[in-house]
Amino acid sequence: MRPNKRDELVRKALDVFYRNGFHATGMDMLVVETGVSKTSMYKHFRTKEDLILAALRLRDENFRNFLYRRIEEIADTPVGRLLALYDVLAEWFSKKEFRGCMFIKASAEYQEKEHPIHVQSAEHKRLLLEHFTKIARAAGAREPETLANQLMLLKEGAIVTAVMGLGNDPAQKAKLAAEVLIAQGVG
Amino acid sequence: MRPNKRDELVRKALDVFYRNGFHATGMDMLVVETGVSKTSMYKHFRTKEDLILAALRLRDENFRNFLYRRIEEIADTPVGRLLALYDVLAEWFSKKEFRGCMFIKASAEYQEKEHPIHVQSAEHKRLLLEHFTKIARAAGAREPETLANQLMLLKEGAIVTAVMGLGNDPAQKAKLAAEVLIAQGVG
DNA sequence: GTGTATATGTACCGATCTGTACATCTTGTC
DNA sequence: GACAAGATGTACAGATCGGTACATATACAC
Numbered sequence: 001m002r003p004n005k006r007d008e009l010v011r012k013a014l015d016v017f018y019r020n021g022f023h024a025t026g027m028d029m030l031v032v033e034t035g036v037s038k039t040s041m042y043k044h045f046r047t048k049e050d051l052i053l054a055a056l057r058l059r060d061e062n063f064r065n066f067l068y069r070r071i072e073e074i075a076d077t078p079v080g081r082l083l084a085l086y087d088v089l090a091e092w093f094s095k096k097e098f099r100g101c102m103f104i105k106a107s108a109e110y111q112e113k114e115h116p117i118h119v120q121s122a123e124h125k126r127l128l129l130e131h132f133t134k135i136a137r138a139a140g141a142r143e144p145e146t147l148a149n150q151l152m153l154l155k156e157g158a159i160v161t162a163v164m165g166l167g168n169d170p171a172q173k174a175k176l177a178a179e180v181l182i183a184q185g186v187g
Numbered sequence: 188m189r190p191n192k193r194d195e196l197v198r199k200a201l202d203v204f205y206r207n208g209f210h211a212t213g214m215d216m217l218v219v220e221t222g223v224s225k226t227s228m229y230k231h232f233r234t235k236e237d238l239i240l241a242a243l244r245l246r247d248e249n250f251r252n253f254l255y256r257r258i259e260e261i262a263d264t265p266v267g268r269l270l271a272l273y274d275v276l277a278e279w280f281s282k283k284e285f286r287g288c289m290f291i292k293a294s295a296e297y298q299e300k301e302h303p304i305h306v307q308s309a310e311h312k313r314l315l316l317e318h319f320t321k322i323a324r325a326a327g328a329r330e331p332e333t334l335a336n337q338l339m340l341l342k343e344g345a346i347v348t349a350v351m352g353l354g355n356d357p358a359q360k361a362k363l364a365a366e367v368l369i370a371q372g373v374g
Numbered sequence: 375g376t377g378t379a380t381a382t383g384t385a386c387c388g389a390t391c392t393g394t395a396c397a398t399c400t401t402g403t404c
Numbered sequence: 405g406a407c408a409a410g411a412t413g414t415a416c417a418g419a420t421c422g423g424t425a426c427a428t429a430t431a432c433a434c
Contacts, residue, residue, distance in 0.1 A: 021296055023210035026391060037413050038393085048392065099298055104347055108292040109208055113352060122351040129353060149354045150364040153344030160291055160343040164309040165300060166316060167336045177337040180371045181364055214422060224383050225423085235422065 006044045007058075009034055014055040018102050022052060022109045022117075052106070052117055059102050060124045068131070078139035082132065082151060082182055086175035089155065093162045093171055100163035104156070128152065140186050147185040151178055193231045196221055201242040205289050209239060209296045209304075239293070239304055246289050247311045255318070265326035269319065269338060269369055273362035276342065280349045280358055287350035291343070315339065327373050334372040338365055 012034045016025050027048055031038050045051040067088055074084040092098060103121035110117040129152055136144035136151070154174040161170040199221045203212050214235055218225050232238040254275055261271040279285060290308035297304040316339055323331035323338070341361040348357040 019298075021210070021298065023208070024296070027393080028390075037411090039395095039412060039414090042393065043411075100295065104291070105295040107351060108287065108295040109211070111206075111208065111286055122353060125348070125351050125353050146360060146363070149348075149357070149360045150341075152354075153348060153357065153361055153364065154337075154340050155344065156347040157340030157342065157344035160347065161312070161336075161340060164294060164312050166309060166312050167339075170336070170340065173333060173336045174340055176333070177340065177364075177368055180368055184367045184371075213420070215420075224381090226382060226384090226425095229423070230381075 009036060009041065009044055010051070010054045010058050013051055014058055017052065017055055018059070018099055019097075022106065049116065053120060056102065056106060056117065056120050056124070060120075060127070063102075063124075064127065064131075067128075078135050079182060079186065081135050082139060083175060083178060085132070085151065085155060086158070086171050086178060089158055089174070090169070090171035093158075098162070101156070101159045104159065125152070125156075136185075139182070141182075142185060142187075147181065150181055150185075154178055154181075196223060196228065196231055197238070197241045197245050200238055201245055204239065204242055205246075205286055206284075209293065236303065240307060243289065243293060243304065243307050243311070247307075247314070250289075250311075251314065251318075254315075265322050266369060266373065268322050269326060270362060270365060272319070272338065272342060273345070273358050273365060276345055276361065277356070277358035280345075285349070288343070288346045291346065312339070312343075323372075326369070328369075329372060329374075334368065337368055337372075341365055341368075 013030055016030060016033050020029075027038065027041065030051070031041055034041070041051075045054065067085070070088045070091065071081050071084045074087055075081045103124045107118045107121040110121075112118060129148055132151055133144050133148040136148045141147040154177055158170040158174040161167050167173065200217055203217060203220050207216075214225065214228065217238070218228055221228070228238075232241065254272070257275040257278065258268050258271045261274055262268045290311045294305045294308040297308075299305060316335055319338055320331050320335040323335045328334040341364055345357040345361040348354050354360060
């Protein structure tokens with residue numbers, strides 16, 4: 001029961017859940033995909049729900065790391081970073097493995113507001129909102145919370161629209177809208 | 188096999204799918220909820236997928252009727268109607284049965300872009316986009332498609348945010364943002 | 375009444391679901 | 405080598421999945 005074995009299971013499970021959905025992915029499938037035995041799987045994770053939660057935790061870590069890092073690489077002013085969000089979104093959308101936001105999908109399959117999976121999905125979004133609120137404040141926004149909230153609306157909308165295959169380049173349209181909102185809300 | 192019997196089944200199934208999700212709702216549960224026998228159910232709908240598609244068609248009809256009608260009741264100028272979208276959203280969010288957008292959830296559970304359920308969900312969004320593009324054009328927008336697209340991004344974002352229980356009054360924040368975008372994009 | 379066509383209820387199919395019992399294999403210690 | 409402890413594989417339990425076979429009930433012809 002080396003710890004990295006567990007991490008590897010989570011990593012692989014994350015992939016399968018992301019591609020295939022949560023209810024649609026059975027433990028049998030995960031056992032086949034990971035090559036581990038069912039007993040071992042249940043040694044590491046008491047239930048399927050535990051495994052999903054672990055996968056979501058990893059996804060949260062990976063995604064926020066990716067997003068924050070790329071934003072910092074692209075721009076070094078607060079306003080620039082608010083806008084860079086949409087450049088990174090465009091990068092993400094164009095990846096061949098892009099399948100939408102894992103947390104939107106998780107909360108869609110586990111709808112009860114008190115459900116641990118729903119709660120954890122919301123927490124991911126809350127962390128993002130917090131992060132962009134800080135940047136909006138650094139940018140000198142009159143109402144950083146409101147501006148960050150609105151930029152997040154554009155982000156979530158762009159993701160959903162990209163998944164549905166609607167509109168041309170939703171990330172770019174979101175960026176154009178963000179430019180207007182930022183110009184209006186800063187200074 | 189009266190036609191209204193079938194309609195009633197679709198109506199009830201729509202409720203259950205909306206509350207409970209698609210994979211998580213079994214045909215057995217639907218048979219119990221509707222009171223009809225399994226044989227009759229499968230006389231009306233060849234497969235579960237057919238039933239889901241019928242439910243989505245009804246949802247599309249109901250939702251767009253509700254949305255368009257309320258918008259026309261609230262405002263009678265194009266710009267007013269673009270903004271009224273967010274008032275209706277706020278109404279929807281405050282309903283106790285609000286559980287997010289059925290089409291976002293459907294496309295989250297049936298991810299393959301060619302899957303009939305995914306295709307039909309995207310079609311709903313496409314119809315909305317078309318509708319608001321027309322209104323944006325009537326409002327005198329310089330780029331009606333772009334403006335409608337952006338207003339839709341705010342709408343989808345607001346829905347997702349409301350489902351997650353994040354931010355205060357996402358519909359109102361979306362409306363404020365919409366006002367800025369419209370002011371900037373019209374005339 | 376009899377015959378026929380359709381609607382329904384029940385009981386079931388094989389597959390798959392999450393989760394477990396239990397026997398075997400591997401590993402470290404002496 | 406012997407032995408204990410933990411990891412693993414297999415086989416299965418009990419429930420539920422989507423879907424169907426089949427026997428009965430009901431309706432309308434005549």
